[in-house]
Structure formats: structure tokens, C-alpha cells
Amino acid sequence: MAIGQIVERQSPLYLIFSCNAAKVIAGIDEFLLDSDGAVSRALPSVSRSDHSLVWNGLQFALCQAEIPEHVVDAQPILCSSILTASGDVLSLNFADHVTGGNHLPEIAQAFLKFAALLVKHLGPDRVFWTPGNLLVDPAYFAETVGDYAEGGAFPVLATTQLIWSPEKDKLRTKGLAWFSGQEVLCEVDKGSEQDWLRRIVRLVHDIATNGPLTADQTVSDLDGKQLVVLTLTDESRVVHARIGSEMEIVRAGS
Numbered sequence: 501m502a503i504g505q506i507v508e509r510q511s512p513l514y515l516i517f518s519c520n521a522a523k524v525i526a527g528i529d530e531f532l533l534d535s536d537g538a539v540s541r542a543l544p545s546v547s548r549s550d551h552s553l554v555w556n557g558l559q560f561a562l563c564q565a566e567i568p569e570h571v572v573d574a575q576p577i578l579c580s581s582i583l584t585a586s587g588d589v590l591s592l593n594f595a596d597h598v599t600g601g602n603h604l605p606e607i608a609q610a611f612l613k614f615a616a617l618l619v620k621h622l623g624p625d626r627v628f629w630t631p632g633n634l635l636v637d638p639a640y641f642a643e644t645v646g647d648y649a650e651g652g653a654f655p656v657l658a659t660t661q662l663i664w665s666p667e668k669d670k671l672r673t674k675g676l677a678w679f680s681g682q683e684v685l686c687e688v689d690k691g692s693e694q695d696w697l698r699r700i701v702r703l704v705h706d707i708a709t710n711g712p713l714t715a716d717q718t719v720s721d722l723d724g725k726q727l728v729v730l731t732l733t734d735e736s737r738v739v740h741a742r743i744g745s746e747m748e749i750v751r752a753g754s
Contacts, residue, residue: 511591512602512631512678513615514567515624521549521564521588524622528562531621539617542595552595555614558607559595562618564588571628571635575661578637579626587625592618605709608679609649612659616645632661632675654705662700664693671696676704677737680712685733687742698722703730703741713739 517524528551532539535555542552542559549564567589571582592615594601601607619627619642627636636658644655656662661674671686684703688696699722707713717730721743731740 511563511565511593512611512629513592514565514571514628514630515590515592515618515622516567516571516582516626516628517587517589517622518625519587524588524590525549527622531618534621555617556610558598558601558610558614560611560614561591561593561595563591563593565591567628568630570633574628574633574635576635577657578640579635581635582626590622590624602678603681603712605679605711608708612645612655613649616642616649627658629659629675631678632659634658634661634675654708656701656704656708660704660708662697668693671700673700673704676707679708682707682712682737682739684739684741687740689743695722699728699741699743703728703739707739712736 532541532553539553539555542554551562553560553562574581594611598607602611615627619638624638627638627641628634629636629641641655641658644658647653648655659679660676663672663674664670665672669688671688673684677683684700684707686696686700686703702722713730713732713736716732719728719730720726721728726743726745729742729744731742732738733740
């Protein structure tokens with residue numbers, strides 16, 4: 501099995517182009533030249549379509565790939581859905597020796613930042629982020645990741661799908677686990693949907709930037725008048741969140 505095929509199964513990010521492979525490969529060569537040495541090839545390329553690149557001490561695999569079939573079910577973010585790729589597709593992943601490093605906030609941020617550099621230079625038509633099953637507008641992806649790299653908010657909408665239960669009594673994440681090994685599940689009680697979306701975005705930001713929750717916690721809510729109880733469940737793979745006043749929380753715990 502070719503190196504590109506091995507990486508493809510595990511890749512969190514796909515760049516989908518409307519142009520052919522030759523133009524994309526030329527763009528990669530230009531990307532390396534324009535980086536002034538900041539990005540280099542770790543090894544001679546196995547083929548014209550598979551590249552091992554080094555940036556800031558981290559090694560990445562950028563490979564020609566087939567787009568995963570479940571892209572047809574992806575949630576579009578500021579773009580239209582696609583049925584099939586009309587041009588070349590590249591997958592981006594860490595090299596094997598960095599596997600698992602995405603659970604460290606600094607390493608995950610570096611991956612996103614490098615991905616944004618590629619997106620800006622290569623100009624794909626779509627960015628497919630597989631952990632959240634999101635099909636993202638490239639300009640939006642690059643902008644939000646760039647803001648995050650400069651100390652801004654974590655790019656929640658470009659990386660993490662927020663899913664309501666049919667009854668609208670629960671709100672959960674899909675894709676946060678790539679960054680932390682954990683997803684968030686909110687028990688929705690009362691208040692507007694927008695308020696609950698703000699709550700879960702805040703929790704995603706905190707976990708993605710600070711690392712996974714290691715113990716149950718109680719933190720202040722958005723307005724400071726209520727508390728958010730965070731409880732680890734499913735062997736710490738799920739952070740269960742519920743909201744209540746201090747009196748309600750104490751009563752529930754007694």
C-alpha cells in the first residue's frame with residue numbers, strides 16, 4: 501500500500517480542488533520556494549503526489565488522496581455542498597512520529613496554522629475537516645485559524661460540529677475529541693438556543709485551548725448568576741454539562 505493511501509485513511513483535513521494534479525503540485529513547489537526556508541522537504545518525495553514537509557520542527561504528510569465518501573453528508577460552513585470532487589484532492593496529516601500530538605493544544609494549534617498556510621497559498625475550492633464532518637469555505641477556515649494563532653478565539657465553527665437532539669433538550673459536539681479526546685454534551689433546560697450555543701462554544705474553546713478536563717468541575721455561567729457543573733462520563737470521553745443556580749447545584753449534590 502502506498503504511503504499516500506496509508507495517511508489518507510487517518511487524515512483530519514482534505515483540500516479539494518477544481519484544478520488538475522499538475523497545477524496543484526506546481527503550487528506546492530511554489531509554496532516551498534515562497535516560504536524562504538520556513539517549510540522544507542523532510543525527505544526526497546516518494547512520488548510527485550506525496551510530500552513529507554517540515555515546518556517549525558513538525559513533520560507533515562501531504563498526499564494525493566481520494567475524498568472520503570461521507571463528504572456528501574458533511575455540514576457546509578459558509579459554502580455549498582459538493583457531490584463529487586471535480587479536480588485533485590490532497591490530504592494533510594501529521595507524520596507517523598507525531599501521531600497523537602493533536603491532543604496537546606500547542607501541537608493541534610500548529611497543525612491548524614500550517615493547514616491555514618497551505619489553504620492560503622494553494623487556494624482549494626473547499627476544506628473538508630473530517631473530525632467534525634465539516635465542509636468549510638477556505639477563506640473562512642484560514643481567517644479563523646489565523647485569528648486563533650494570534651491569540652484569538654478557538655475556531656469552533658470551522659472544526660467542531662454542534663448538534664441538537666431532535667427534542668432540542670441536548671446539545672453536543674462532534675470533532676472536539678480530535679483536539680482533546682473528549683466531546684461535550686449539554687443538558688438544555690431553559691433559555692434561548694443562541695445562549696446554549698454560546699455556552700457550548702465557550703466550553704469547546706476552554707477544552708481545546710487548555711487541554712482535556714481531568715476532574716469534575718463547577719464553573720460560572722455566562723451571566724455569572726448560575727453555575728455550570730461539568731462531569732466526566734464514559735471513561736472521561738464525554739464532558740457532561742448542566743446549568744443551575746448555586747442552590748440547585750447544592751441540592752442536587754446532597
